[in-house]
Amino acid sequence: MTPHFGGVAWRKSRHSQQEHDQCVEVAAVHGYMGVRDSKDPDGPMLIFTSADWRAFTRAINGGPNG
Numbered sequence: 001m002t003p004h005f006g007g008v009a010w011r012k013s014r015h016s017q018q019e020h021d022q023c024v025e026v027a028a029v030h031g032y033m034g035v036r037d038s039k040d041p042d043g044p045m046l047i048f049t050s051a052d053w054r055a056f057t058r059a060i061n062g063g064p065n066g
Helices: 052-060
Strands: 024-029 034-038 045-049
Touching: 034 052, 045 052
Parallel strands: none
Antiparallel strands: 024 034, 034 045
C-alpha cells in the first residue's frame, strides 16, 4: 500500500531559515513518514515506515539511544 499524502500538514525543521525554501519537509500519514524538497512540493518524495524513520533520526542524533 502506498500512503496518500495529499492535504496533510507538512513541517520544516525549526532550524530552517524561514525566509528561504532550501530545506526538506516531513509529514506523517498512517504509520509512514514522507520527506520532500520544500522548493518542489509537488515533486518526488521519499516514503519511510515510521519505524525506519525513528531508526534514521536516532542514528543522525547520536546512535541507538538518541
